[in-house]
Amino acid sequence: MAVNVYASATSNGETVQLTGGGAVTIDCPDVGNGLTAVPEPAAPEVARELALLDEQIADAYRQLQEQADAVRQDPGFADNAVMNPLKEKRGATLGRIADAIDRAGDRPEGLDSLAACTLRVTEEPVQGQQQQEQGQEEGQEQEQGQNQNEGQGQGQAQGSGQNGQQGNGGQAGNGPVAGDYVDITTVQPAQQGADPASGPSRGTFTTSCGVNENGLFNSDNVIVAPGVSNGAHHFHDYIGNQSNTAFASDEDLANAETSCVDQGDKSTYYWPVLRLQNGTQEQDAGSPGGGIEGNAGEIVTPKDVTLTFVGNARSKVTAMPRLLRIITGDAKAFVNGNANANASWSCTGFEDRQLKDKYPLCPDGSDVVRTFRFQSCWDGSNIDSANHRTHVAFAATDGTCPAGFEAIPQLVQRIVYDVDAPSLADGGRTTPLFAVDSFPEQLHKPVTDHGDFINVFDEDLMGQMVGCINDGRTCGAGTGDDGSDDGAGNGADDGAGNGADNGAGNGAGEGGGGDNGSGGASDDNPGDDAQEPPAQSQAPDAPATEPAETDPAAGGDGAGGGSAGTGPDTYAKPTADAPKAATPAPGTEAEGEVGKAATAPEKTPSPADTAADTPADTDTPAGTGAQPPADTGTGTQPQAVEGSLAETGATLWPAAAGGLLVIAGFVVLYRNVRRTG
Numbered sequence: 001m002a003v004n005v006y007a008s009a010t011s012n013g014e015t016v017q018l019t020g021g022g023a024v025t026i027d028c029p030d031v032g033n034g035l036t037a038v039p040e041p042a043a044p045e046v047a048r049e050l051a052l053l054d055e056q057i058a059d060a061y062r063q064l065q066e067q068a069d070a071v072r073q074d075p076g077f078a079d080n081a082v083m084n085p086l087k088e089k090r091g092a093t094l095g096r097i098a099d100a101i102d103r104a105g106d107r108p109e110g111l112d113s114l115a116a117c118t119l120r121v122t123e124e125p126v127q128g129q130q131q132q133e134q135g136q137e138e139g140q141e142q143e144q145g146q147n148q149n150e151g152q153g154q155g156q157a158q159g160s161g162q163n164g165q166q167g168n169g170g171q172a173g174n175g176p177v178a179g180d181y182v183d184i185t186t187v188q189p190a191q192q193g194a195d196p197a198s199g200p201s202r203g204t205f206t207t208s209c210g211v212n213e214n215g216l217f218n219s220d221n222v223i224v225a226p227g228v229s230n231g232a233h234h235f236h237d238y239i240g241n242q243s244n245t246a247f248a249s250d251e252d253l254a255n256a257e258t259s260c261v262d263q264g265d266k267s268t269y270y271w272p273v274l275r276l277q278n279g280t281q282e283q284d285a286g287s288p289g290g291g292i293e294g295n296a297g298e299i300v301t302p303k304d305v306t307l308t309f310v311g312n313a314r315s316k317v318t319a320m321p322r323l324l325r326i327i328t329g330d331a332k333a334f335v336n337g338n339a340n341a342n343a344s345w346s347c348t349g350f351e352d353r354q355l356k357d358k359y360p361l362c363p364d365g366s367d368v369v370r371t372f373r374f375q376s377c378w379d380g381s382n383i384d385s386a387n388h389r390t391h392v393a394f395a396a397t398d399g400t401c402p403a404g405f406e407a408i409p410q411l412v413q414r415i416v417y418d419v420d421a422p423s424l425a426d427g428g429r430t431t432p433l434f435a436v437d438s439f440p441e442q443l444h445k446p447v448t449d450h451g452d453f454i455n456v457f458d459e460d461l462m463g464q465m466v467g468c469i470n471d472g473r474t475c476g477a478g479t480g481d482d483g484s485d486d487g488a489g490n491g492a493d494d495g496a497g498n499g500a501d502n503g504a505g506n507g508a509g510e511g512g513g514g515d516n517g518s519g520g521a522s523d524d525n526p527g528d529d530a531q532e533p534p535a536q537s538q539a540p541d542a543p544a545t546e547p548a549e550t551d552p553a554a555g556g557d558g559a560g561g562g563s564a565g566t567g568p569d570t571y572a573k574p575t576a577d578a579p580k581a582a583t584p585a586p587g588t589e590a591e592g593e594v595g596k597a598a599t600a601p602e603k604t605p606s607p608a609d610t611a612a613d614t615p616a617d618t619d620t621p622a623g624t625g626a627q628p629p630a631d632t633g634t635g636t637q638p639q640a641v642e643g644s645l646a647e648t649g650a651t652l653w654p655a656a657a658g659g660l661l662v663i664a665g666f667v668v669l670y671r672n673v674r675r676t677g
Contacts, residue, residue, distance in 0.1 A: 023175070025441045026061050026086070027335045028053075028117035031094065032224070038386035039104035044227065046386075049097045051225040053090060054439065057117070058233050058293055060086040061441040064119075065174070078119060091115040120335065122443070174294035175443035176277075176359065176435040178424040184346065184360040187353040194313035194399035196410070201311025203469040205409065206476035209239040209260040209269060211302040217273065219289025220246035223325045223388055223452055230288045232331070234272050234295050234437035239305060241268035241456055250323055253456050261477045264461035268454045269307060271372070272331075274300045274417055278432040294444075295437040303367060306414040308476075311469040312376060312407035313399030319462045320408045320455045325384045326392050328374045329450030334442045340389070343449035344371050348416065357447040359434065361421040368417040368434070372451035376410035377401035409469055413451055 032050045060082050070077045094111045101108055196202060216238040225231025228246050238244045243256035258266040275282075280298035284290025311317050330340035344354040346369045347362035354371070362368055375392035385391035393402050401407050423430035435444040442448045457465070468475035475481040 023122045023177070023443060024064070025120050025122065025335070025443055026057055026064065026083075026117050027120040027441075028057050028086075028090070029114040030332055030336050031097070031111070031114050033330075033332075033336065033340070033387050033389070034114075035097075035108070035386045036390050037105075038101060042100040042104040043386070045100040046097055047224070047226055048228055049093050049100070051228040051231045052093050054225075054231070054233060056086060056089045056093070058440050060117075062293070083117060083119065086117055087115050090117070174440065175438075175445060176433055178427075180359055180435070180444075180446060181361050181422065181424060181433075182355065182358040184350045184353055184355075184362055184366075187350075187355060187360075189352040190354045193397045194395070196311040196313050196399070199311060199313035199399060200315060201317045201407070201470045201472075203311060203471055203473045203475065204479075205309045205465040205468050206474075206479055207260055207262060207265045207267075207307045207309075208477035209258070209265065209305070209307060211305050212237045212239050212259075213301070214242070214259060216242060216244065217284070217299070218245060219284070219287075220244070221452070222246050222248050222268075223327060223384070223454065232272075233289055233293050233439045234331075235284055235289055235299070236270040236437075236452075237273050237302070238268065238270045241266050241454070244268050244270060253323070253454065256456075262461065264458040266456040266458075268456065269305075269413065269451070271370070271413075271415065271451045272437040272449065274302075274368075274370075274419070274434055274436055276300060276419065276432040276434050277428055293440045295440075297432070300417055300419060300434070302415045303418045304414075304416040306412075306416075308412045308414070309409035309465055309469065310412055311409065312395060312401075314395075315399075315401075315407045316470045317376075317407045317409050317466055318378075319459075319466050320378070320457070321383050322455060322457070322459070322462075323383050324378070324392075324408075324455040325388060326374050326411070326453045326455075327388050327450060328372050328453075329448075331439060331448050331450050332442060333447045334438075334445040338447060341447050342373065342394075343451065345369070345446055345449070346371065355446070357445070359446045363421075368419050370415040370417075370449065372411075372413040372449075374411040374413070374451070374453055376408055377405035378408045379404060380406055409465055411453055413453075 031053055035046070035050075038046050064071070064078065064082050067077070067081065070081070091112060094115055098107055098111050217235050218238075219230045219232050219235050220228070221232040221236070222244060226246055231246055236244075239259050241253055241256045241258055243252045248256075253266065253268065256266055260266070275295065275297040277297045279296075282290065282297070282299050285296065286292065289295065329343040330336055333341040338356065341356050344356055345358065345360050346354050347360050347366040348369055349366050350360075350362075351369060351371075360368060375394050377393040377395055379391050379393075382391040393405055395401050395407070395410075399407075417434075419434050420431050422428045422433040424433075427433075436446065436449050438444045438448045455462075464475070468481070473481055
């Protein structure tokens, strides 16, 4: 709520000044994050009650936003009408949580102390509101404020600041604001951490699951709020598993369809949608989780999504347990603080510069990038925990897992958007602001970004992933190596298939394929991958619009002409000459990463190709960055005889006639000799 309120409001005994042109929100203790031990029988009831706490906060925030006039006129209104009733509702809910846990185990202590919430005024003034206040102080009429905030509301509602920011599609006062953005070129490069590619599990495994072309959205959260509709209070994009709702059971997930190219990956990957604050009425404009809760504007489909699993800098990795749940980031970080904030923002070409609490303003030709690095240490026994955090952990800066935890493949999720830098001077009227969906009281702050993952890989494919990573190979969809280690298939260890060690196929030559550069990327330098930048950092800083460096010893362009670095970061921005590749249907052989531009047409196989047993050359996946082998004059030219059958006969018949005449001459000579004798 953008408050242009000239009064003070008390909140449970604390006086909060609502003057100054900031935005006010409701700050409540995060009960779920503090519950680290909930008996299994009590877990479903506790989850429902925790979701009810979120609903109570959302309702109170909406009431406060709608009644800003009353708060302005009566300093006690916020307490009497909003905050005290909220405290009572939370107290009753917390009591039921305590009772549920008590019936199945030990009653938790101190839950009742978490009932009270406070009003919190943000530091940032809402765009356009300072001018409005100045006009009022000078005795000018409300009309001036209306003119400065044209199109964002009329009358007293506008004067109260409910629509103080220009041009952001009716989301004014609920964020974002100009201070939430920063020019990426002014950001310093991120500090470097331990590089998984330098350790004993230096391989990578990529899965390709599309960009949510199917338009699968909802405001549920099956991990945090199972069995509760609208448990997230904001919309999610989903890729991978297609049965994601709050009511999906483990069996439902296991039997679901998947958008992943490799049908053995039915995992679910989801994150808050990104929206343009342009006033577009989406499918959820009048629904909970959508417009009703301040999540308004056009949903942006990602340009590209890369899902890469990497190893650990200190140890081998072990398989993830089936149905393991991991949440990275904190959807409530704006009021909770940054302890669990983890998602980062950047721009292609500038990914050595990462932001957690700001949206990036990218220069022309550069795309917005969201990156999620999931926890990579597991406690060895649990697939989830009461607060959905304590069963997994992040590795230390040197790659070490906490005591009692073991390293698992780390999911690095990279999402690219083709959106323009918003025009902050006019509040996004010329070029709209963009922001992630959020709980309404979180004001669409970038620090609240988060990602969710449920492992539904089949056991064989998970085993291939672990083997690939521990063996130091580059495997998975679009890499030329299917992850198997028996020598069969594309990019296999023993050289058969695409990118074989001894030079056959794409990227042939020293370092081109197999163990030493599957698909044109070396073990020591698998492209400019998002998870492995040139500076050997964990920060995803590889310039996405620049080609990988060619190095014969590092899996670059080999004698076969393979494209260097066919890892997940070969992102070419589509142009008129290089249109976007068609999205492959799940289960087809087009295993290229969805959304990338095709780099070369498919090549018809020659007899030499067939003899060399290079099946990948006959079907180059669109968008992988790999190119068909160039003709080098080393026996790979087409061998078919040129000319038609008639032309061949015309060439041979004079020789045949001459032969007959010679034979006839010998016969005549022989007869004459006999007569003479």
